Amino acid sequence: GAVVSQHPSWVICKSGTSVKIECRSLDFQATTMFWYRQFPKQSLMLMATSNEGSKATYEQGVEKDKFLINHASLTLSTLTVTSAHPEDSSFYICSVKRVYEQFFGPGTRLTVL
Amino acid sequence: AQSVTQPDIHITVSEGASLELRCNYSYGATPYLFWYVQSPGQGLQLLLKYFSGDTLVQGIKGFEAEFKRSQSSFNLRKPSVHWSDAAEYFCAVGANNAGNMLTFGGGTRLMVKP
Numbered sequence: 232g233a234v235v236s237q238h239p240s241w242v243i244c245k246s247g248t249s250v251k252i253e254c255r256s257l258d259f260q261a262t263t264m265f266w267y268r269q270f271p272k273q274s275l276m277l278m279a280t281s282n283e284g285s286k287a288t289y290e291q292g293v294e295k296d297k298f299l300i301n302h303a304s305l306t307l308s309t310l311t312v313t314s315a316h317p318e319d320s321s322f323y324i325c326s327v328k329r330v331y332e333q334f335f336g337p338g339t340r341l342t343v344l
Numbered sequence: 345a346q347s348v349t350q351p352d353i354h355i356t357v358s359e360g361a362s363l364e365l366r367c368n369y370s371y372g373a374t375p376y377l378f379w380y381v382q383s384p385g386q387g388l389q390l391l392l393k394y395f396s397g398d399t400l401v402q403g404i405k406g407f408e409a410e411f412k413r414s415q416s417s418f419n420l421r422k423p424s425v426h427w428s429d430a431a432e433y434f435c436a437v438g439a440n441n442a443g444n445m446l447t448f449g450g451g452t453r454l455m456v457k458p
Contacts, residue, residue, distance in 0.1 A: 333438075
């Protein structure tokens with residue numbers, strides 16, 4: 232498999248501030264990572280596909296200027312929630328693509344006050 | 345477009361009883377199928393997967409699943425449930441192409457009675 236970490240595991244911020252979430256592939260060089268969002272008691276919704284060295288591909292309805300994704304190396308992708316508002320509060324999970332499988336990070340709980 | 349349906353939002357079983365979680369998918373070709381488990385506030389752990397071959401697949405923690413093409417189903421089973429199995433279970437279908445996007449079902453919350 233692949234070991235994936237996320238940092239921070241939880242974050243609380245004030246409305247209007249920006250928050251960066253890191254996703255690291257610890258034992259595998261990941262060309263492709265995915266970012267998901269999960270609301271309480273709901274399923275995972277794909278936000279974007281992060282490709283190393285190129286622009287991310289966003290799903291329909293996801294604001295690319297709101298959720299900035301950077302995949303600058305084969306082991307790190309970051310998701311920045313810009314000018315966060317309470318409705319951005321959610322559980323954000325990343326995954327690493329390896330052949331036909333995805334390996335998931337432990338998630339980051341974002342709470343915007 | 346691919347889709348996944350998990351008809352049961354909640355299931356409660358007694359410890360030691362058998363379990364079956366249902367999953368139906370829609371996909372134009374032979375899909376890649378996965379079952380994941382998620383404990384509260386945690387990420388997803390892969391229980392098992394089906395790509396091809398034997399339609400009965402064994403996974404971790406005593407789980408198994410059977411791919412039935414005629415019914416477009418990939419139901420998860422366990423013969424004897426343990427209290428630690430209480431969690432959220434997600435079925436997912438992956439496209440068998442380079443993009444390999446995963447589509448998740450809505451999830452089934454399993455509660456285990458002592």
